[in-house]
Amino acid sequence: MSLPQFYDPGDLVGVLTTQPLGRALDYRAPEGGCHLGAFVEVPLGPRKVIGVVWGAGKGDYDLSKIRSVIRVLDAAPMRAEMRSFLERAADYTLTPMPAMLRLATRAPGLGDPPSMRKIYRRGPGEPDKMTAARRKVLDALSAYGDLAFTLKELAEMAGVGPSVVKGLVAQGAVAEEDSPRDLPFARLDPDLPGKELTDEQTEGAAQLSHAVRSEKYGTTLLRGVTGSGKTEVYLEAVAAALRAGRQALVLLPEIALTAEFLTRVQERFGAKPAEWHSGATMTERRRIWRMVGQGKAQLVIGARSALFLPFQNLGLIVVDEEHDTSYKQEEGVLYNARDMAVLRASICGAQVVLASATPSLESWANAQAGKYNRLELTSRFGPAVMPEMRALDMRSEGLPSDRWVSEQLKTQVEARLAAGEQSLLFINRRGYAPITLCRACGHQIGCDDCDARMVEHRFLKRLVCHQCGETKPMPTICPSCDAEGRLAPVGPGVERLGEEAAALFPDARIATLSSDMYGSARALKAEIEGIAEGAADIIIGTQLVAKGHNFPKLTLVGVIDADLGLQGSDLRAAERTFQLMRQVAGRAGRAEKPGTALLQTYQPEHPVIRAILAGDEDRFWAAEAREREAAGVPPYGRMAGIILSGPDVAKVFDAGNLLARQDAPLRSIGAQVFGPAPAPIARVRGRHRVRLLVKAEKSAPLQDALARWVAQVPLKGDLRLAVDIDPQSFY
Numbered sequence: 134m135s136l137p138q139f140y141d142p143g144d145l146v147g148v149l150t151t152q153p154l155g156r157a158l159d160y161r162a163p164e165g166g167c168h169l170g171a172f173v174e175v176p177l178g179p180r181k182v183i184g185v186v187w188g189a190g191k192g193d194y195d196l197s198k199i200r201s202v203i204r205v206l207d208a209a210p211m212r213a214e215m216r217s218f219l220e221r222a223a224d225y226t227l228t229p230m231p232a233m234l235r236l237a238t239r240a241p242g243l244g245d246p247p248s249m250r251k252i253y254r255r256g257p258g259e260p261d262k263m264t265a266a267r268r269k270v271l272d273a274l275s276a277y278g279d280l281a282f283t284l285k286e287l288a289e290m291a292g293v294g295p296s297v298v299k300g301l302v303a304q305g306a307v308a309e310e311d312s313p314r315d316l317p318f319a320r321l322d323p324d325l326p327g328k329e330l331t332d333e334q335t336e337g338a339a340q341l342s343h344a345v346r347s348e349k350y351g352t353t354l355l356r357g358v359t360g361s362g363k364t365e366v367y368l369e370a371v372a373a374a375l376r377a378g379r380q381a382l383v384l385l386p387e388i389a390l391t392a393e394f395l396t397r398v399q400e401r402f403g404a405k406p407a408e409w410h411s412g413a414t415m416t417e418r419r420r421i422w423r424m425v426g427q428g429k430a431q432l433v434i435g436a437r438s439a440l441f442l443p444f445q446n447l448g449l450i451v452v453d454e455e456h457d458t459s460y461k462q463e464e465g466v467l468y469n470a471r472d473m474a475v476l477r478a479s480i481c482g483a484q485v486v487l488a489s490a491t492p493s494l495e496s497w498a499n500a501q502a503g504k505y506n507r508l509e510l511t512s513r514f515g516p517a518v519m520p521e522m523r524a525l526d527m528r529s530e531g532l533p534s535d536r537w538v539s540e541q542l543k544t545q546v547e548a549r550l551a552a553g554e555q556s557l558l559f560i561n562r563r564g565y566a567p568i569t570l571c572r573a574c575g576h577q578i579g580c581d582d583c584d585a586r587m588v589e590h591r592f593l594k595r596l597v598c599h600q601c602g603e604t605k606p607m608p609t610i611c612p613s614c615d616a617e618g619r620l621a622p623v624g625p626g627v628e629r630l631g632e633e634a635a636a637l638f639p640d641a642r643i644a645t646l647s648s649d650m651y652g653s654a655r656a657l658k659a660e661i662e663g664i665a666e667g668a669a670d671i672i673i674g675t676q677l678v679a680k681g682h683n684f685p686k687l688t689l690v691g692v693i694d695a696d697l698g699l700q701g702s703d704l705r706a707a708e709r710t711f712q713l714m715r716q717v718a719g720r721a722g723r724a725e726k727p728g729t730a731l732l733q734t735y736q737p738e739h740p741v742i743r744a745i746l747a748g749d750e751d752r753f754w755a756a757e758a759r760e761r762e763a764a765g766v767p768p769y770g771r772m773a774g775i776i777l778s779g780p781d782v783a784k785v786f787d788a789g790n791l792l793a794r795q796d797a798p799l800r801s802i803g804a805q806v807f808g809p810a811p812a813p814i815a816r817v818r819g820r821h822r823v824r825l826l827v828k829a830e831k832s833a834p835l836q837d838a839l840a841r842w843v844a845q846v847p848l849k850g851d852l853r854l855a856v857d858i859d860p861q862s863f864y
């Protein structure tokens with residue numbers, strides 16, 4: 134590997150910082166010089182900030198006023214490939230470079246000097262007097278050969294206090310050494326025997342491994358029903374990357390990053406991979422960032438932001454559950470990790486595997502068009518097959534207005550209870566009830582800061598706004614008419630469904646799973662693992678149960694409201710409902726027992742419901758694709774959402790109207806602009822939101838036109854503008 138370009142002391146260099154300045158600033162290279170891509174500390178006004186040497190200085194600034202780089206940080210220089218990735222991602226998402234750089238420098242303590250810690254191993258000396266405690270320490274050390282431990286580890290292993298170890302150090306029987314705090318990750322062994330694969334899986338694994346060995350860019354859509362062994366197949370591609378001496382990254386939706394998954398990886402490779410997620414401690418994050426940068430972490434399993442880690446030699450990116458909406462970052466820098474994975478891989482010559490049971494229409498269309506390779510796993514492990522799926526026509530059920538479990542579904546759950554099997558009752562709504570209504574005046578309690586209803590969370594004993602997170606205590610008096618005791622919950626949420634289940638099945642053990650009911654992601658994962666082992670008879674859950682968890686005893690899935698996702702005007706409503714229903718249904722019958730999925734619906738003739746039941750995925754995708762193609766919307770056309778927001782509604786609309794009038798840059802590429810209109814949620818956190826939508830043909834140079842177009846609006850005062858390329862949600 135050749136070293137990057139070097140700048141001698143005093144040379145002009147351009148340094149990009151994470152401060153919102155719009156461009157790299159000129160500095161002089163410090164004493165000792167610096168490489169292109171070096172992480173540096175520079176003076177900025179009275180402050181010191183961290184930046185990256187982005188290239189030669191421009192020299193267009195008063196040379197006598199140029200200051201020097203303060204120092205080069207102890208981190209491997211950012212590679213050309215990473216700089217190019219950030220630049221192209223910034224161009225694509227219309228994100229300023231400093232904000233992009235921030236994603237790539239999320240390493241706590243990046244500016245700290247290399248930190249050391251004390252470690253202890255067997256020394257050459259002998260203790261003057263052997264005590265039982267001293268013997269324990271020396272025995273513990275000899276049991277591990279030449280390995281070294283921290284003071285805490287060693288004292289705990291030996292079951293003695295730290296002073297015993299210190300006493301042995303004083304006598305030379307234990308050696309105390311300095312060691313870097315961030316240790317490399319254990320070597321993974323790609324040649325350990327993996328799980329035994331079926332012929333189909335072996336063939337798939339061979340195809341992916343072959344692609345990885347080519348050391349060229351390529352993307353494969355790995356499609357397989359739940360339980361078909363997708364993970365085993367792509368872990369063989371990871372093995373191929375490791376054998377070739379390259380690094381691998383497996384992206385998962387945060388909630389799917391389970392201990393169960395990590396155990397599978399550990400079993401395959403004999404050691405733990407690096408884990409990058411929101412629950413990781415600062416120490417773990419620093420270690421991963423540094424070790425990935427030094428090539429001493431071979432495999433990272435991570436949530437979407439792992440894509441911005443400083444890999445030295447990335448050979449494979451797997452995006453598991455690639456259709457998952459959580460890959461789209463909806464705040465700050467608006468990017469889709471799936472698309473950015475493809476971009477990064479295309480720059481560094483890596484392979485991408487997009488894995489899903491129910492791919493996004495985008496990926497499906499790319500595979501149809503031959504841009505992506507295609508790999509299908511059609512059979513499930515063992516005897517189990519896709520569950521039997523049926524609609525329950527709710528029009529003939531005549532349920533009272535405060536009940537949601539039909540008689541037919543109830544009978545089926547009872548049969549599972551009798552057989553000692555698990556049932557899942559699924560409703561994709563958090564909280565107790567979506568609406569709190571005054572029976573005296575009809576008032577619905579809304580959020581003070583948003584145009585959204587407050588949702589009662591009985592578990593938290595509060596009303597919660599799902600837009601801005603604001604909460605307030607449940608009032609006893611109607612805020613509109615002052616009537617007392619007339620506020621009533623309307624409609625079901627997961628908590629209320631749990632209450633109904635407890636009444637219907639008084640002897641069953643019921644577990645309600647909703648992301649907000651547990652203090653931490655870890656607590657939630659622990660709960661899920663307990664349930665998978667059989668700690669509950671009935672699971673009441675929101676969409677988080679659909680994401681990659683394995684419930685071997687589960688044989689019945691009851692979808693309480695299959696129509697829920699079909700409401701609203703989102704162009705992806707049909708696709709999302711189809712994916713979610715198929716995935717939830719796929720939870721049933723994964724082990725030895727066949728499963729059943731029952732969908733309660735008021736519109737069993739709806740084409741999406743019929744497609745779900747028929748299980749003819751290709752026909753569904755083809756029909757959906759035709760509709761989108763006819764409408765010229767993604768993935769067959771391009772879209773961008775513009776959200777203007779501010780505290781003064783008139784000023785926000787003025788800016789929106791100005792943009793709509795001055796649409797020459799858009800017209801020059803044949804794009805159309807719609808709006809301004811109030812955004813579907815017209816007020817969030819007290820800020821009024823106005824939306825414009827831009828539609829263009831697939832081949833149109835959209836970003837460039839957008840950049841010129843939005844630059845016409847001066848963002849004065851509190852007015853803010855966000856551009857969302859390929860918007861996923863229409864909020």
Ligand SMILES: [Zn+2]
Binds near residue numbers: 573575612613
């Ligand atoms: Zn009232």
Ligand SMILES: [Zn+2]
Binds near residue numbers: 583600601602603817
């Ligand atoms: Zn709110």
